[in-house]
Amino acid sequence: xxxxxxxxxxxxxxxxxxxxxxxxxxxxxxxxxxxxxxxxxxxxxxxxxxxxxxxxxxxxxxxxxxxxxxxxxxxxxxxxxxxxxxxxxxxxxxxxxxxxxxxxxxxxxxxxxxxxxxxxxxxxxxxxxxxxxxxxxxxxxxxxxxxxxxxxxxxxxxxxxxxxxxxxxxxxxxxxxxxxxxxxxxxxxxxxxxxxxxxxxxxx
Numbered sequence: 001x002x003x004x005x006x007x008x009x010x011x012x013x014x015x016x017x018x019x020x021x022x023x024x025x026x027x028x029x030x031x032x033x034x035x036x037x038x039x040x041x042x043x044x045x046x047x048x049x050x051x052x053x054x055x056x057x058x059x060x061x062x063x064x065x066x067x068x069x070x071x072x073x074x075x076x077x078x079x080x081x082x083x084x085x086x087x088x089x090x091x092x093x094x095x096x097x098x099x100x101x102x103x104x105x106x107x108x109x110x111x112x113x114x115x116x117x118x119x120x121x122x123x124x125x126x127x128x129x130x131x132x133x134x135x136x137x138x139x140x141x142x143x144x145x146x147x148x149x150x151x152x153x154x155x156x157x158x159x160x161x162x163x164x165x166x167x168x169x170x171x172x173x174x175x176x177x178x179x180x181x182x183x184x185x186x187x188x189x190x191x192x193x194x195x196x197x198x199x200x201x202x203x204x
Contacts, residue, residue, distance in 0.1 A: 058185075065163075072162040073155060084119050085159070088144060088152045091125060095143035116142055124148030 046054070070082035083105070090096060090104055102112040119125050125148055128141050144152070170178065 068166065069159045069162065072158060081115075081118070084115065084124075085152075085155055087115060087119065088124060088148055088155075091142060091144040092149060092152055095128065095141045097139045097141055099139070101142065119148070122147075122151075124151055 066082070069085075073082050073085065087101065087105065090101060096104075098109060098112055098116065101116070102109050105112060105115075107115075116125060116127070120127070123145060125142050125144055128143055167175075167178070
């Protein structure tokens with residue numbers, strides 16, 4: 001609210017000032033003595049429509065990035081199939097069952113079984129002895145080998161280098177925007193620490 005206790009203004013005629021300069025002085029005093037409390041801006045959450053638009057854009061961009069990476073991996077001869085790259089990344093986190101891998105990749109069990117057989121022939125993964133799950137079912141768990149980790153590291157470096165070449169021409173403003181956008185995606189999609197701890201406990 002505005003402070004109404006203005007300082008006393010001297011008679012402009014006594015001070016030898018013109019009427020115009022007196023008005024200017026009074027205006028300055030009013031402005032300097034006013035105490036206006038501005039409301040704090042609270043960032044508004046995205047609307048449902050905005051969220052869906054962002055989701056559509058993200059779903060369109062992801063295949064473009066993966067297509068670029070897959071083309072480079074095929075050219076470098078690093079992987080028999082680019083789809084094996086995310087498969088090794090999942091297994092690098094921890095051992096998983098065929099059913100879990102199929103669900104993560106959105107494929108059928110026979111398709112996933114064929115993919116595992118292919119990478120197993122290259123020595124990148126191995127099936128370990130069946131274990132019983134929470135429903136007392138015998139489940140075959142697949143885990144990555146040291147050779148698989150080495151292959152994943154080579155592929156990661158190859159993909160990283162190719163994407164770096166693609167992004168290098170971006171100007172400073174675009175780089176800042178890209179970094180900010182990636183930071184947002186990382187916060188949105190990164191699993192909470194408690195869920196990571198639960199997964200680690202369940203794998204032991």
